[in-house]
Amino acid sequence: MSEEYLSQPLSLGSSSSDDKTRPNRSSGLSSATSTFATPISPYLNYDPRYLQQAQPEFIFPEGANKQRGRFELAFSQIGSSVMVGAGIGGLAGFYNGLQTTSALKQTGNLRRTQLLNHIMKQGSGTANTLGTLAVMYSAFGVLLQNVRGEDDDINTLIAGTATGLLYKSTAGLRKCAIGGGVGLGITAAYCLFQLMRTNSNGSGVKFL
């Protein structure tokens, strides 16, 4: 804010009688009350133009970023994918267990134990798979964010592709490429979805 801007009179309220009054920081109570049409608090004896109203002002703790990065999100992402995986795997295991036990005509205690075994085994398997994928994705994401210095959709795409490639890296070149493609496809779909949502919410052209 320059001094030139501050030296101009305030055009708030009725300025018929006091065109000469130049409200500034040192103007006292009388100037503050006479400049405005409505009497304001005598404690407000400084130029209200110092109060920024255009953009919100936030006070951050020292060294904190304005937005939470990928590292802060990583643990919740991993945790939720582990839990979702456990839930899905548990349900699938329950279904499989029901089918297996009824095919083998197991009843009573035996059936209950077999069902529990199925649920635990398939649940933990799916949870581990999804969790490992999330760990890989988060690691790549955090790495890319630190290297490139920004957090955008390109990071998401690269991290997804790299996750797919790494996860299938021991299964042969062809499967590895397929894994990378799947990762790229999922992240691209996610990015398109995000773009569509921001465009439909904000003022802009509709996407798709």
Added chain:
Amino acid sequence: MEEYAREPCPFRIIDDCGGAFAMGCIGGGVFQAIKGFRNAPSGISKRMIGSLTAVKIRSPVIAGNFAVWGGMFSTIDCTLVHFRKKEDPWNSIISGFATGGILAARNGIPAMAGSAIIGGVLLALIEGVGILFTRLSAEQFKNPAPPIEDPAVLGEAAQPFSFGQTSQHPSQYQ
């Protein structure tokens, strides 16, 4: 991680579960890589393959076990916070004890007791170390002691004070 940087309570469960999974996945990966390398048949390429196989098979399982521990611990912690209406080291110790017990529930009572005690002692150690570090770091920021204002330091008042007569005693003039 500072206390104010953590999530509020119900979401903390997911966060802790994820943190434990990541820790188990990376730590277990390193551990299993070394173990697989040592246990594989000789020959550098065979050792590499053995290491990779061990990491692929074992580290997600270790990560899953960690995640279950973390999630269960955090769930009990949050339940205790809800019912006791305060957050203190006892919450952590109790939930460590309970988690150790619950997760060993299918191995019989003695295993449960041993596991529970191990969990409780571990968490008590962690909390104790945390409190110790807080004490130590608080020591740095302690204000310096204010200077002592004791008139006795100035010594005995030898003569009564008066202006202009610092060197001579009034009795000299008489």
